[in-house]
Amino acid sequence: MARKVLYVPEVTVQDKLVNVTRFRNDTRVNLPNSGNYTMFSGSFTKLYDANTSWILMEGMIPGGKNYSDQCGVFAMLDGANTNNDTPRHHGVYYSGTNAGQPWDRFILYVHRIIDNTDSAQELNAGSRTWSVGWYPRNGSTGQRPFENMNPNSTDDARNQQCGSIMAIYEYLY
Amino acid sequence: MARQLFNFPETSASGGIINIIRYKDSTRRTISPQSGAAGRSALLNNFTFSKQQGAEASYILVTGLIPGLGMDNYPHIGMCCTIDQIGYGQTATDSRAPDHPQGMAGGGIYYGGVNTGSNNEGTTFIIHKSFQTFNLDAGNHRLDIGWNANSNVRPLTYQNPNGTSDNDRHHQCGTHILIYEIAR
Numbered sequence: 001m002a003r004k005v006l007y008v009p010e011v012t013v014q015d016k017l018v019n020v021t022r023f024r025n026d027t028r029v030n031l032p033n034s035g036n037y038t039m040f041s042g043s044f045t046k047l048y049d050a051n052t053s054w055i056l057m058e059g060m061i062p063g064g065k066n067y068s069d070q071c072g073v074f075a076m077l078d079g080a081n082t083n084n085d086t087p088r089h090h091g092v093y094y095s096g097t098n099a100g101q102p103w104d105r106f107i108l109y110v111h112r113i114i115d116n117t118d119s120a121q122e123l124n125a126g127s128r129t130w131s132v133g134w135y136p137r138n139g140s141t142g143q144r145p146f147e148n149m150n151p152n153s154t155d156d157a158r159n160q161q162c163g164s165i166m167a168i169y170e171y172l173y
Numbered sequence: 174m175a176r177q178l179f180n181f182p183e184t185s186a187s188g189g190i191i192n193i194i195r196y197k198d199s200t201r202r203t204i205s206p207q208s209g210a211a212g213r214s215a216l217l218n219n220f221t222f223s224k225q226q227g228a229e230a231s232y233i234l235v236t237g238l239i240p241g242l243g244m245d246n247y248p249h250i251g252m253c254c255t256i257d258q259i260g261y262g263q264t265a266t267d268s269r270a271p272d273h274p275q276g277m278a279g280g281g282i283y284y285g286g287v288n289t290g291s292n293n294e295g296t297t298f299i300i301h302k303s304f305q306t307f308n309l310d311a312g313n314h315r316l317d318i319g320w321n322a323n324s325n326v327r328p329l330t331y332q333n334p335n336g337t338s339d340n341d342r343h344h345q346c347g348t349h350i351l352i353y354e355i356a357r
Contacts, residue, residue, distance in 0.1 A: 015189030054195075056351065058236075069293040070334075070342050085335065090199055090347025093240035095286035095295040107285065109297055111238035113195050113349045137336040137344045171193055 018047055018170040023059070026163035028150045033067075035141035038133035039149055044168050050123035054115035054173060057091075057130060059166030063106035063146030064155050066098055071134040071143035075112045078129045079121030084137050087118050092132065094145045102155040106146045108132070110166065116173075130168060191231050192354040194222045196316075199347035201333045206245070208325040213253060213278070216298070216332060217318035222352050228308040232357055235281070235316065237350030239298035241329030242339055245290045250322040253278035254302045256314050277307075282318065284328055293340055296329045300350065305357075316352060 021044035031039060040061055047053070057075050076088035091113060096106030110132060114122055136143045152161040196217070204215055216239055224233065235254060253260075260277025281302025287294035300318065320328060336343040 015191075016193055017190050068342065070295060070340055072336075072342055072344050074344075085345040087199075087347070089344035090197065091238055091349030093238060093295060093297045093346060095297040098287040098289065098294060107297065109238055109299055111236065111299075111349050111351075113197060113351065115195055117197065135344075136342040138341040140342060143342060171190070 014172070016171045018053055018172060020170075021168045023166040024163055026150060026161055028148060028152045028154060028161070030148050031144045031146065033142040033144055034134070035139060035143065036133070036135045037144070038131045040164050040166065041129060041131040042166065043127060043129045046123070046125050046128050046170060048170070048172070049125045050116070050120040052172065053170050054113070054123065056169040056171065057110050057112045057114065057166065058169065059110045059132075059164065061108040061132065061149050061164040062151065062162040063094070063096065063108060063149050064102060064151035065100045065104055065147035066096060066106070067100070067147050068143040068145060071145055072136040073108060073132070073134045073145060075110045075132045076130065077114060077122045079119060079124060081119050082135070096146065100147065102151070105151075108145055130166070132166070190353055190355055192225050194352040196220055196237070196350040196352070197347060199333055199345050201331060201335050201338055201345070204327050204329055204332055206325040206327045207320070208322060210321050212327075213255070213258070213319040213321055214317040215319035215327070217316060217350065220316045221313055222316065223313050224309055224311050224354055226354070227311050230357060231354050232307070233304040233309060234353040234355055235300055235302045235304070235350065236353070237300040237348065239300070239318075239332060239348045240334065240346040241284070241286070241296040241298060241332050242334040243290045243292050243294060243330030244284075244286045244288055244296045244328060245330050246326040246328065250320050250326045250328055251279060252282045252284065252320050252328065254282040254300055254318045256304055256307060256309060256316055258315070258317065259307065278321070290330060292330060
């Protein structure tokens with residue numbers, strides 16, 4: 001009765017969002033030539049198990065100066081399948097210009113959905129780590145998506161300090 | 174009784190995200206040049222999803238990433254991302270988008286990369302489009318992503334590149350898109 005008097009609806013829809021953990025990195029880095037490198041990472045707590053919730057990794061990394069046209073970039077949680085052609089290479093990509101001047105700019109963008117089509121180990125509850133990096137499929141060790149991440153006035157005096165962001169969204173199925 | 178007197182809905186969103194539909198595609202495909210509204214579904218074709226609540230209760234937000242290779246044409250070719258084929262713009266009289274207002278399909282999607290048809294150069298499409306001004310009822314709807322230009326063009330040559338058909342440093346890449354239903 002009280003519910004009706006106070007206009008509370010009989011049914012409400014539960015918000016699918018469980019939790020968001022945010023990360024920032026404002027440090028300029030000269031990236032190395034490598035065959036397997038993590039350029040941005042962090043830790044968070046996943047509240048529900050693999051059957052209850054899924055993850056969206058959403059973020060971006062600004063870069064400067066071209067290097068490898070492609071190098072097998074990945075975005076993943078620990079426990080992901082790291083074989084060739086696996087889902088950690090989906091929902092992540094970069095592009096920019098085809099030149100290596102300090103003002104040549106790149107965006108590495110991450111919008112990876114990690115759900116029940118991926119390995120269950122990647123979605124376990126508890127303390128978890130995420131990472132973004134590259135791993136060329138052909139095993140080449142001299143690769144990188146661009147020469148530096150988070151460029152600043154060292155590269156071009158017009159730059160302010162640029163920064164990378166990542167948000168880890170946990171959603172209910 | 175009071176709820177009924179004041180026309181309060183029996184079911185309502187408590188705020189926040191009512192539902193999220195996930196779309197993944199990791200099939201490499203060659204993208205053909207298209208002119209007019211024929212290109213409207215070249216990157217995502219008629220993906221059907223169900224909206225749970227009526228137009229007064231919720232709206233749709235679409236976010237995502239599409240990886241591509243080879244920006245074949247000059248960048249501005251009228252990218253569009255739309256629901257139920259509303260508002261294709263350039264050739265709105267096309268039989269596949271009859272009588273819709275012009276322009277609403279555009280915006281909320283953009284891409285960048287090297288201005289070349291070289292199959293080594295990446296092209297990244299980022300989608301972040303709110304349909305808050307669209308009145309979408311509960312039930313099934315379709316999402317389409319592509320372009321609508323006044324000439325035969327394409328913004329990329331290959332979608333979802335891989336290491337078998339393209340440069341061998343690639344792993345199989347994939348498109349990831351989310352359709353959020355959000356309470357008003």
